[in-house]
Amino acid sequence: MGRIIVEVMPKPEILDPQGKAVGSALPRLGITGFQAVRQGKCFHLSVEGPVTGELLAEARKAAEEVLSNPIIEDVVRVEAIDEADARYAGGAR
Amino acid sequence: MGRIIVEVMPKPEILDPQGKAVGSALPRLGITGFQAVRQGKCFHLSVEGPVTGELLAEARKAAEEVLSNPIIEDVVRVEAIDEADARYAGGAR
Numbered sequence: 038m039g040r041i042i043v044e045v046m047p048k049p050e051i052l053d054p055q056g057k058a059v060g061s062a063l064p065r066l067g068i069t070g071f072q073a074v075r076q077g078k079c080f081h082l083s084v085e086g087p088v089t090g091e092l093l094a095e096a097r098k099a100a101e102e103v104l105s106n107p108i109i110e111d112v113v114r115v116e117a118i119d120e121a122d123a124r125y126a127g128g129a130r
Numbered sequence: 131m132g133r134i135i136v137e138v139m140p141k142p143e144i145l146d147p148q149g150k151a152v153g154s155a156l157p158r159l160g161i162t163g164f165q166a167v168r169q170g171k172c173f174h175l176s177v178e179g180p181v182t183g184e185l186l187a188e189a190r191k192a193a194e195e196v197l198s199n200p201i202i203e204d205v206v207r208v209e210a211i212d213e214a215d216a217r218y219a220g221g222a223r
Binding site: 056059069070072073074076077078081082084085104114124125 | 131137156163165172
């Protein structure tokens with residue numbers, strides 16, 4: 038069982054009201070030090086067996102055609118998740 | 131100007147209707163090969179100057195306390211974005 042991560046963010050020229058709201062909430066909650074916040078989406082795609090180049094290509098296609106809206110969003114990252122990475126161990130199976 | 135990425139995913143034991151909807155839409159659109167999809171959130175936090183350990187600690191605090199709901203979500207990743215990474219160049223400034 039492998040997994041592929043797809044990261045989708047609003048394009049830089051697009052206003053991001055969710056990110057803006059988070060960004061202005063942080064200082065009110067005592068968390069300073071951040072100038073701006075942008076909010077996007079992550080997808081974890083599970084595949085049977087190991088992640089192959091073919092599956093990555095298919096994930097890239099899914100990212101461009103289904104998981105993102107190319108008018109307002111950029112696909113930032115499509116890559117295999119390293120299952121040995123403890124951070125991902127519980128996160129999204 | 132540095133940026134920190136925070137990735138938040140629904141806990142494994144939590145149903146993820148958005149991810150489920152995407153997962154069942156893909157085969158209908160001719161994209162097979164994926165067993166399951168989980169959908170989460172990404173945040174890009176901009177900081178003035180380079181990303182320091184202190185800022186990463188503050189981002190981790192923001193991630194745990196503000197950016198995620200610990201009852202249903204896990205913070206999967208908090209790390210500095212490599213600004214030399216072309217994928218992040220346009221994505222989320």
